[in-house]
Amino acid sequence: MNEASDKSHPEAVGRRVRGKWWKKLLLSLLALVVALLVMVWGTRQSYRVPEVPEAWELAATQQVMNKLAGSLLDSQGNVAAEAVIRLTPEEVNALLRSWLRTEQAQQARDGKRPAVAAVWKDGALFLRVSQPLFLGAVNVRARVVPGFSDKKVALQVGDAWVGWLPLPSGLVTSGANRAVADLAKEEKFQAGMAIFDKISVTASGELELRIYPRNIGELMKLLF
Amino acid sequence: MWQKTIAMIIMAAGLAVTAVEPGIFDRIPQTAAAAVYLRTEKLFRQPVLLRITDSGDIRRIRQELALIPWGLPDTIITIFGRNRGYAMLTAYPAGIDKLEEGLRTRYGKNPAWEIGRGSKNGLDFLSLTLHRERKRDKNYTLVFLAPHVVLMAGDKSPLSWDVLTGEYNRALGTKLETMAATDLVYGYSPEPLQSGFDPVGMFSQLKQCEFAVAVPSSGDAVVLRGEGQCADAAAARACRMQLQSFRQIMLVALFGADQQLFRSIDRVVTAEATGSRIRLRAEFPPAVLNGIRTYYEGKSAQFNAVLKQQLKP
Numbered sequence: 001m002n003e004a005s006d007k008s009h010p011e012a013v014g015r016r017v018r019g020k021w022w023k024k025l026l027l028s029l030l031a032l033v034v035a036l037l038v039m040v041w042g043t044r045q046s047y048r049v050p051e052v053p054e055a056w057e058l059a060a061t062q063q064v065m066n067k068l069a070g071s072l073l074d075s076q077g078n079v080a081a082e083a084v085i086r087l088t089p090e091e092v093n094a095l096l097r098s099w100l101r102t103e104q105a106q107q108a109r110d111g112k113r114p115a116v117a118a119v120w121k122d123g124a125l126f127l128r129v130s131q132p133l134f135l136g137a138v139n140v141r142a143r144v145v146p147g148f149s150d151k152k153v154a155l156q157v158g159d160a161w162v163g164w165l166p167l168p169s170g171l172v173t174s175g176a177n178r179a180v181a182d183l184a185k186e187e188k189f190q191a192g193m194a195i196f197d198k199i200s201v202t203a204s205g206e207l208e209l210r211i212y213p214r215n216i217g218e219l220m221k222l223l224f
Numbered sequence: 225m226w227q228k229t230i231a232m233i234i235m236a237a238g239l240a241v242t243a244v245e246p247g248i249f250d251r252i253p254q255t256a257a258a259a260v261y262l263r264t265e266k267l268f269r270q271p272v273l274l275r276i277t278d279s280g281d282i283r284r285i286r287q288e289l290a291l292i293p294w295g296l297p298d299t300i301i302t303i304f305g306r307n308r309g310y311a312m313l314t315a316y317p318a319g320i321d322k323l324e325e326g327l328r329t330r331y332g333k334n335p336a337w338e339i340g341r342g343s344k345n346g347l348d349f350l351s352l353t354l355h356r357e358r359k360r361d362k363n364y365t366l367v368f369l370a371p372h373v374v375l376m377a378g379d380k381s382p383l384s385w386d387v388l389t390g391e392y393n394r395a396l397g398t399k400l401e402t403m404a405a406t407d408l409v410y411g412y413s414p415e416p417l418q419s420g421f422d423p424v425g426m427f428s429q430l431k432q433c434e435f436a437v438a439v440p441s442s443g444d445a446v447v448l449r450g451e452g453q454c455a456d457a458a459a460a461r462a463c464r465m466q467l468q469s470f471r472q473i474m475l476v477a478l479f480g481a482d483q484q485l486f487r488s489i490d491r492v493v494t495a496e497a498t499g500s501r502i503r504l505r506a507e508f509p510p511a512v513l514n515g516i517r518t519y520y521e522g523k524s525a526q527f528n529a530v531l532k533q534q535l536k537p
Contacts, residue, residue, distance in 0.1 A: 052417070058425040062466055065426055069469035072476045077487070079480040098424050217477040 040163040044137040045130035047117035049100045060094035067091075072213040080213050082197060087207045092120035123205035124158075139163055142172065146207075148199035153180045191218040248300050248313050249397035251369040255387050258303040258413030258421060261400040264296040267408040270439050272446060272513060300400060302375075303419050304387055310420070311377040313369070320348050320368050327352065345388060409437040416452070426466050427452070429459040435504075446513060450504035457499055464497040467504060471495060485515045 053061070064087060071083035087095075096118045107113040114131040125144040130137045142160035147153070155176045160167040183189050195218055198210040252259055267273065300313040316323060324341060327350065331337040340351040347367050354362040364378045367388065377383035396412065403410035412434040413419045416427060427433075433452035440447060454460040471493055479486045493506040508516075 053425045053428070058428040061424045062426060062428075062462075062469075065424075065466065065469045065473065069472040072472055072480070077490075078483050079476055079486060095424075102423075213476055214480045216473070217480060219477060 036165070039165045040138055041133070041136050042130075042139045042163050044132055045115055045117075045128065045139060047100075047115040047128060047130060048104060049097050051101070051104075053094075053097065053101075056090065057094040057097055060088075060091045061098065063088075064091050064095060071211070072216070083211050083213050085209045085211065086202065087209065089120050089205060092207050096120060096125075120207070121205075123201040142167075144176070145201060146199060147201075148193065148196055151193070153177070153184065153193070155180060194218045245372060246370040246392075248298065248315050248373055249401045250392060250394060251313060251373045251375070252300060252302055252393045252396050252400075253304070253369075253375075253387050254389060254391035254393050255304055255308075256302040256393055256396060257305050257415050258411065258419035259396050259400055260301040260303075260409065260411035261403060262299045262301070263408050264299050268296055270408065270443075272439055272444055272510075303413070303421065304383065305418050305420055308387065308420065309377065309383050311375045311383045314374050314376070315372055316374045317372045319371060320350065323366065323374070324350055344385060345390070347388060403436065404438070406438045406440070407436040408439060409435075411435050426470060427463055429454045429463040429466075430502075431455060444510045444513075446508045448504070448506040448508075452502045454500050454502065457497070460497040460500050460502050464495055464502050467495040467502060471504075479516075479519065482515075482519050485512075485519055488512050488515060 064085075067085050067087070071085050072080060074080040100116060100118060103113065103116055107115065114129045116130075117128040119126045123145065125146060127140075127142050127144055129140045131140075140160070140162050143158045145156040145158075147156065155173065157172040157176050158169045160169060160172040184193070194215045195211050196209060197212060198208075200208050200210075202208050297315045301310055302313055303310045318326075320341075324339070327339050331352070332339060336355050338351075338353040338355065340353075342349055342351070347369065349365055349367040352364040352366070356362065360379075362379055364376060365383075367375045367377075369375050369388070375383075375388070396414070399412050400410060412432075413421060414432050416422055416430045416433050417425060421433075422428075422430075430452045431454060433450065435448070435450035438447045438449075439445070452463065454463050475486060475490055475493070479489055489508070489512060492508060492512060493504070495502065495504045497503075
């Protein structure tokens, strides 16, 4: 009998063991990829807000406008150099819904954008994003505390998940801030941010906006 | 015999009516939630407005509109809803062939522009695409709703073809047609909350509204007036409060950097509620108009520079 074909020969045993080791590694990697896919891949979410604003939203939006208008002038009737507005969770949610409605309309038009849900609760923004992928979707959820000072946006992201997979908050926070820094190069973003001196969350969970009333004309740029 | 004569007169009148080609007032699509009529030529010829806008913008618009050989036609801006966008409706007596020829003469030599022609839902249209480097293309569609009525929509004012059902809102057309002779701009919305005028629902109490811009016979002032109908007096009072807030925000946004001008404009804009109706009125005298002109001519570049400076890292 040939030595190489003898299954009990030490070389043949070594080859078999090496072969099993690679197979095991490949199978483990494959299992890991499948497990990751199973954990990451989910069903598509639509996250729709009603097309017509509800009564509470209209009332809250009107309150925001009244707060803004009331803060713009000083006691002499001149345009104030600086003003502070505090928005209640309901008011923040009304503004968020207005933004989501616009996103929803864009999504209906081009069909490519992810579905987004956003709710302000307990002093933080709870975001849900569903990006369609093949027959399912990649669903992301995160808790974001927004901040803005010294002309820079600083987000604190926590409790972030992709499907069933938790993400390290430090990594997500730095990624989100890098993305915002890129966005901040855009003229429209700069125009929007020129209004603010500081954005922070109060202990009672309200969103505090310290604004420059003389710069609110920059908002007009966002319309064109 | 007299019955036959009457019948013939009625038939002849009917034929005469059907022979009249539909104009822009007959071609406001049924789904329009609001419309604004611009007496364009008259508006652009107003010395008082020309003085404000003679910093170049008006001239540029006129150059673009050189496609229109007989001057600037009256235009209706039709607004289809909060997510639908708007479209310009204009009379173009020269017809689609002449417009295509004009577009090809003006833009055809530039390879970045692509001009197409087609027909959809029984309507002829021209399409214009501007290909841009590292940016999304700009698209415009010019649809002939009648042989001499063009509807124009672009990317910023997306209009889907399902709006063009072939049914038209004659009541809205009649409303615009009967605007006062002195008005240069007149807008009407039978459902403001649906129109997209008010995307955040600031004036949700309004059931219908209209506004107009006029230059009185003296020719040196501009008058803006608006009127709205609410369900009852309480709704009108709430709406007036919103109008005051909106007025404040807009005036600060537009003129807030010049305290004196802001105060002088603030004085001429008034809002009041009477019963279930609310009224807005603003009369800009020559001194204020000159102030606005000086403000925009002299300050816009400076403001942009200040903004950029402020945002420097």
